[in-house]
Amino acid sequence: MKWVVRGASGAHEVVVERSADGLEVTLDGRRHAVDLIRLDGAVASLRFDEDGRSFHVSYDRGRGRDWRIGIGDRDFTFDVLTPVEAIGAMAAATGRGASVVAAPIPGKVVAVTVEPGDEVEPGRPLVVLEAMKMENELTAEVAGRVAAVRVAPGDTVEAGAVLVELE
């Protein structure tokens, strides 16, 4: 299964597949064979086959897609989203009427449909971003003038990269 895991250090693409004796996880392009055993509804053991590293995991799923994961005595929170949900979240992030439109997940810019100085109405497409094998139109939520376009078609962008600035 394919996930977008969003946390404090940004968004990561993770693919999880079942293998003969555990799980195959590909995180940011690196493949790991792991074994994850759940002890009850809150505690699990995670073991990396490659070097035997073993982690005591405590976990708690919130109301939606948010997970709190404790690794030993370190605490993290993540949104674990399916590709479709990640794109929905991306649309929601651009819909706040913020003056900066940023990429919430990594992707490739397919098209830029505005130029600096353009007056935009709510719903006007700004950038088309390909992520998770889907093309996604990022639209303006509020009316405004395009102050700057920070990307060009063909650019690969990281999560959080500023695409378009409105004023």
Next chain:
Amino acid sequence: MKLLIANRGEIAVRIIRACREMEIATVAVYSEADRMSPHVLMADEAHAIGPPPAASSYLSIERLLDAARRAGADLVHPGYGFLAENAAFAEAVEAAGLTWIGPPPAAIRLMGSKTESRKLAASAGVPLIPGLLEPLADLADLEAFVDEHGLPVLLKAVAGGGGKGMRTVRERHELAPAFDRARSEGRAFFGDDRVYVERLVVRPRHIEVQVAADRHGSAVYVGERECSIQRRHQKVVEECPSPVVSPGQRRRLGESALAIVAAAGYQSLGTVEFLMDPEGRFYFLEMNTRLQVEHPVTEEVYGVDLVREQIRLALGEPLSLSQDALAPRGHAIECRIYAEDPLRNFAPSPGRISLLVRPDGPGVRVDSGVISGSVVPLDYDPLLAKLVVWGPDRTTALARLRRALTEYRVGGIATTLSLFRVLVDMAAFRQAELHTGLLDELLSSRRLEELHGQQDPEAEHAAIVAAACLASLEARRRPEDPFAATDSRWWSEGVRQQHGRFPR
């Protein structure tokens, strides 16, 4: 002899422990929320005092005294918080013919007044933060103050408050315009253009001195504690001794504290709080007329039982401590474990503790008010427990703290444990470069999870892998379940309560 504890949580447990060693019978009181709390389970007797809100239970003088009458108690220990610094309660206890474990009510009242206690400290020759007690007459007045005490200074509107009407001046040429603006702001906001001036203590440390005084004219200071790690003016980590207080400073701080004790005719345990500036000058802040939350670090380093001493003093016995014999040994650090979520801006985290593993081993002490299965109510202070580590020196104590944090597990609710995990690896904390704004600066600089990830990228990597694996396993289990969103710990907890087991 029978002692009623007018408190709950870890401090009630701490007092019961002292009583048991002294062979004093204990009486717990409990609100409806606390029927199964450890202090109730531990005490020899327990009496209900009302519904959960503190105002109708732990803060009700009438109900507490009624419980004391029913139990036939001889002594009342207020703990800290609640009514511990309420002179009217102390008077009511004494009027009921009971022994109050604390200072005379008049001393509580005196120290409860900021202006009266400052006057007393000044009369005892203890330094206060330099400032004029009268409003400034004019600019010349302000310049004369700066000539004497230097910069920076704080201009405060007489009628100001909540940060309004305060102005910091760091440069000499800013004095005149700042004075004019402070006056016009005071006039505009509060209808009063009078302005006070005070020397601003930049990056202060919070240093406090433990004192104990008997009714026979003897008093001692039991070293100092440093409580500079604070979140929004609330102490979070305390240590003893302060890493920066020299033996000579310790003696001067102690003698200043004892001068205040003598001037106030103070008896019992108490704590005199000071601010210390980066040059090592200290200034009186206030005196707390009760047992402090952080008393265990002093106990560990000085080998004393402060609660036992406090009870003995209340019974009129002479001090068992002598100043010459009180020497610090090693270093102790305390972390306050609160039911607050440091990953969600310290939001309260009430609920049931589903898992509790306490750290153990050399140099580790846990004063806890909860057990596995405890329900943490929203009605009271969220302090669950105090983790105290001792080591022969600060470096060893820090290593023990880090080790103890790896053992301590609290499940079912969020706690401040993960904050301490980050703190123990911060260079400023390790090198003891502390000031009271340090923790707030750290927390506003970055999200705590980001700090965890920076300190331990391997853990963050494992957490991402675990999150994706767990989400996959869960998605496979109920692919079409329309109620998947209710698969939360609340649902699990409901099933657990009804079936007495965890759902599979």
